[in-house]
Amino acid sequence: MPVHAGSQAVPIYGNYHGYYSKRPFIRDPRLALLPTEFFVGKRVLDVGCNEGWVTCEIGQFRGAQQVIGVDIDDTLIRAAWKRRRTVWSLQSPESGDINEERCPPPKRQRLLGDASTTDNNTHNYFPASCEHSYGPLPIPGRGCGAFPRNVTFRTVDWVKDEIPEDYDQYDIVLGFSVSKWIHLNNKDEGLKEFFYRVHQCLKMGGVFVLEPQPWDTYSKARRMSETLKENAKYLQLRPDGFGELLEELGFSHGQRLGVTGKGGFRRPVDLYLKQR
Amino acid sequence: MASPGFAFIPRNISKGGKHQGTSTHGLSSHKSESTPAIDRESAYPGPSVSDKGKWKVSEPSAKPVYNEKNISILVVLAFSDYALWLDSDLRRKTEESLQSEEYDAGFLPLSYLMRRAFGRENLGQEYMPTEANTVKAIRTYAGDVLEVRMLVSAPSAERSSIGGYEVRRKDWSTLLDNTTREFTRGQWDDHTIYMENIPAQYHTIPGIIRFAQGLLSRCPGSSAPIPIQNVTLPSHHLDKIEDRPKCKGFALVTLCNAELCQIFLESWPWTRPFQPAESDDSSLAEDNLETKEASKFGFRTLPKACWDRLNEEYLAYRQKLINELADANEPPHISPDPDVQDVADGVLEDTPPPPRNVTTMYSPYPFGCLVFARNLHLETNKTTLRALFATAFGSSPVNPAGIDYVDFNKGMDSCYLRLASPEHGRILVDHFSGQPVVQSHGLDDIGKTPGTSQKAISTEIIEGKKEEVYWEKVPEKVRRQAVEKVMKALNGKQPSAPVHTAYEHSEESRPRKKRNRG
Numbered sequence: 001m002p003v004h005a006g007s008q009a010v011p012i013y014g015n016y017h018g019y020y021s022k023r024p025f026i027r028d029p030r031l032a033l034l035p036t037e038f039f040v041g042k043r044v045l046d047v048g049c050n051e052g053w054v055t056c057e058i059g060q061f062r063g064a065q066q067v068i069g070v071d072i073d074d075t076l077i078r079a080a081w082k083r084r085r086t087v088w089s090l091q092s093p094e095s096g097d098i099n100e101e102r103c104p105p106p107k108r109q110r111l112l113g114d115a116s117t118t119d120n121n122t123h124n125y126f127p128a129s130c131e132h133s134y135g136p137l138p139i140p141g142r143g144c145g146a147f148p149r150n151v152t153f154r155t156v157d158w159v160k161d162e163i164p165e166d167y168d169q170y171d172i173v174l175g176f177s178v179s180k181w182i183h184l185n186n187k188d189e190g191l192k193e194f195f196y197r198v199h200q201c202l203k204m205g206g207v208f209v210l211e212p213q214p215w216d217t218y219s220k221a222r223r224m225s226e227t228l229k230e231n232a233k234y235l236q237l238r239p240d241g242f243g244e245l246l247e248e249l250g251f252s253h254g255q256r257l258g259v260t261g262k263g264g265f266r267r268p269v270d271l272y273l274k275q276r
Numbered sequence: 277m278a279s280p281g282f283a284f285i286p287r288n289i290s291k292g293g294k295h296q297g298t299s300t301h302g303l304s305s306h307k308s309e310s311t312p313a314i315d316r317e318s319a320y321p322g323p324s325v326s327d328k329g330k331w332k333v334s335e336p337s338a339k340p341v342y343n344e345k346n347i348s349i350l351v352v353l354a355f356s357d358y359a360l361w362l363d364s365d366l367r368r369k370t371e372e373s374l375q376s377e378e379y380d381a382g383f384l385p386l387s388y389l390m391r392r393a394f395g396r397e398n399l400g401q402e403y404m405p406t407e408a409n410t411v412k413a414i415r416t417y418a419g420d421v422l423e424v425r426m427l428v429s430a431p432s433a434e435r436s437s438i439g440g441y442e443v444r445r446k447d448w449s450t451l452l453d454n455t456t457r458e459f460t461r462g463q464w465d466d467h468t469i470y471m472e473n474i475p476a477q478y479h480t481i482p483g484i485i486r487f488a489q490g491l492l493s494r495c496p497g498s499s500a501p502i503p504i505q506n507v508t509l510p511s512h513h514l515d516k517i518e519d520r521p522k523c524k525g526f527a528l529v530t531l532c533n534a535e536l537c538q539i540f541l542e543s544w545p546w547t548r549p550f551q552p553a554e555s556d557d558s559s560l561a562e563d564n565l566e567t568k569e570a571s572k573f574g575f576r577t578l579p580k581a582c583w584d585r586l587n588e589e590y591l592a593y594r595q596k597l598i599n600e601l602a603d604a605n606e607p608p609h610i611s612p613d614p615d616v617q618d619v620a621d622g623v624l625e626d627t628p629p630p631p632r633n634v635t636t637m638y639s640p641y642p643f644g645c646l647v648f649a650r651n652l653h654l655e656t657n658k659t660t661l662r663a664l665f666a667t668a669f670g671s672s673p674v675n676p677a678g679i680d681y682v683d684f685n686k687g688m689d690s691c692y693l694r695l696a697s698p699e700h701g702r703i704l705v706d707h708f709s710g711q712p713v714v715q716s717h718g719l720d721d722i723g724k725t726p727g728t729s730q731k732a733i734s735t736e737i738i739e740g741k742k743e744e745v746y747w748e749k750v751p752e753k754v755r756r757q758a759v760e761k762v763m764k765a766l767n768g769k770q771p772s773a774p775v776h777t778a779y780e781h782s783e784e785s786r787p788r789k790k791r792n793r794g
Binding site for chain 2: 021026077078081082085093121125126127128129130132133134135137138139140141149152
């Protein structure tokens with residue numbers, strides 16, 4: 001059950017702690033594969049969001065209407081809320097009231113399109129020491145399409161359990177570097193169940209963006225625990241076969257957007273459209 | 277769960293033991309006597325105990341690593357020009373020593389300097405470097421800056437050191453002429469830059485210095501004897517005075533001259549165009565390790581004066597947001613026109629109270645669910661209070677499990693109550709004003725009619741700005757859970773009975789001292 005996930009010494013769900021602090025983050029390379037307008041106005045689910053760095057980037061910079069990050073590990077979800085608060089506390093003030101000298105760029109410009117000027121001007125405006133020394137910036141109550149209110153997190157094993165947001169369905173579901181863990185912990189049936197859930201929760205015409213870990217990376221992961229080792233023996237599905245499964249469920253043929261990552265982290269990013 | 281072989285360290289003993297200090301922080305509070313046994317255990321390298329007492333395999337980077345290089349760095353720092361400027365005791369002793377004959381001029385006991393170098397690290401005795409370690413470290417790494425000798429003459433009253441070593445600045449003969457002696461705070465600030473996104477492996481004071489020196493090593497004109505004069509780690513807003521600040525990737529670094537500042541500010545500017553993560557710039561191949569790591573982590577610098585301005589802007593903006601939130605939550609103020617007082621009074625009596633804010637899933641906290649209670653028995657406890665206040669719901673139609681959380685500190689005579697819904701709050705306040713009680717003893721969870729001299733327990737719903745300020749201090753996750761609970765109640769579903777989760781025990785109504793790393 002997820003409630004114990006965080007107290008595992010070994011991250012058998014791929015629930016690595018300190019994942020992002022070791023891999024410094026400017027812009028997520030997977031998101032960079034997606035067109036600028038991709039998330040604008042959309043409802044997005046980020047499965048296996050860890051500490052919410054990608055989730056926050058989507059909410060802050062990609063114009064999403066609402067982004068929900070879910071993870072099985074409550075410690076990570078708590079860190080994700082904190083991350084949201086930190087990102088907000090680094091962001092420049094919205095209006096020109098405070099700093100009359102500088103006219104802030106219009107909100108649209110904060111989209112990734114003009115990265116050269118927006119980076120560090122908007123999202124790393126304040127020194128990180130400010131939140132540390134004075135406490136975080138309060139989050140205004142106004143506007144639910146705006147960051148940070150458009151980003152929320154939940155602790156849940158989304159393969160097995162529902163969240164209220166599922167009922168309204170999503171435009172986009174992201175599965176970044178999560179399929180291996182779902183597969184190893186829940187076997188073929190569990191993975192199929194996950195894909196089924198994704199399909200159910202997507203609106204017609206919605207998209208599933210999957211970044212599956214390749215099969216040869218499963219061997220190291222399954223050595224993490226006896227359960228994973230045991231489960232691995234029964235796996236018949238392979239990442240190369242995920243596309244076929246998804247097509248059977250009602251998705252289009254997968255479109256490869258690109259491959260990102262280095263060395264052992266080299267993974268494809270594929271897009272599936274729900275057509276029926 | 278716990279790694280075998282490590283003793284369990286209860287949370288409150290390990291408090292305060294893990295922090296790195298600044299080189300000049302808290303000089304007035306530094307201890308020269310040996311640190312107590314408590315600190316010895318907390319310095320034991322091993323799994324760190326997080327806020328909730330859960331075991332987490334800790335990385336060594338947060339602990340001071342006292343290899344010789346780091347020892348030498350800390351000792352040099354303790355004897356820097358900045359240290360001499362700031363620390364009047366050090367300055368006085370040095371000046372007195374400089375009155376001696378050339379052979380002895382400028383020497384101070386090594387043990388004295390070591391206390392300054394390591395005293396703020398809060399280690400137990402067995403983890404303090406010995407004088408022998410330190411001498412070796414200085415001779416290996418700081419021989420161009422410091423001179424060490426063994427004390428051979430009879431110890432004087434001043435030089436009653438145990439190990440018998442003394443140390444002085446190699447440039448001792450010019451120390452008294454040093455321009456920095458007359459510096460103002462502003463002049464030191466002009467030599468100070470704010471650094472951010474320091475790579476994770478350098479998150480200690482010696483680490484920051486090694487990192488900065490590494491970045492400077494390829495620059496001409498960076499051969500000053502003590503290029504880095506001071507490192508200050510900003511305190512956390514919840515730190516107490518005696519806490520040692522922990523490095524979170526940023527620091528204020530004072531350099532020995534303006535030229536070095538410029539090197540940093542130009543090479544690692546505050547704002548720069550975004551570079552893709554996977555750039556294969558061939559010039560990187562020539563860079564040293566520190567430069568590569570700096571690029572990778574997005575290292576950047578800012579003059580302290582600019583940093584000060586941004587801090588001010590942050591505070592002003594923060595206040596603006598607080599005011600906006602408070603204004604949004606205040607019910608509209610109705611001030612009757614004095615000329616029509618009589619009419620207004622009549623009207624107001626009939627007018628329903630101004631609509632209270634309705635909690636939605638986007639609310640920052642649940643509105644109208646906070647009650648403040650006072651005149652409690654000084655020896656009471658949370659369990660008793662929970663039962664006592666729940667008596668308000670006994671004969672009402674609401675769910676009896678109406679108290680979400682009792683925010684109480686032992687020894688206080690007041691507490692806050694977080695209720696499951698605004699209706700619970702109103703029922704509770706009505707109940708205790710209609711039936712005043714006192715607790716006859718600490719465990720009285722029913723209450724007795726107050727005697728003539730006794731103050732009845734009073735309760736009031738906290739709203740508006742006070743309510744907002746209270747919830748601001750509550751961890752975000754808990755706030756959200758409270759909102760969700762109230763949403764369920766408002767939507768007609770029964771809130772579940774309050775589970776005594778880990779939050780009841782780990783979330784303190786006073787600010788937490790320990791914070792999760794990373």
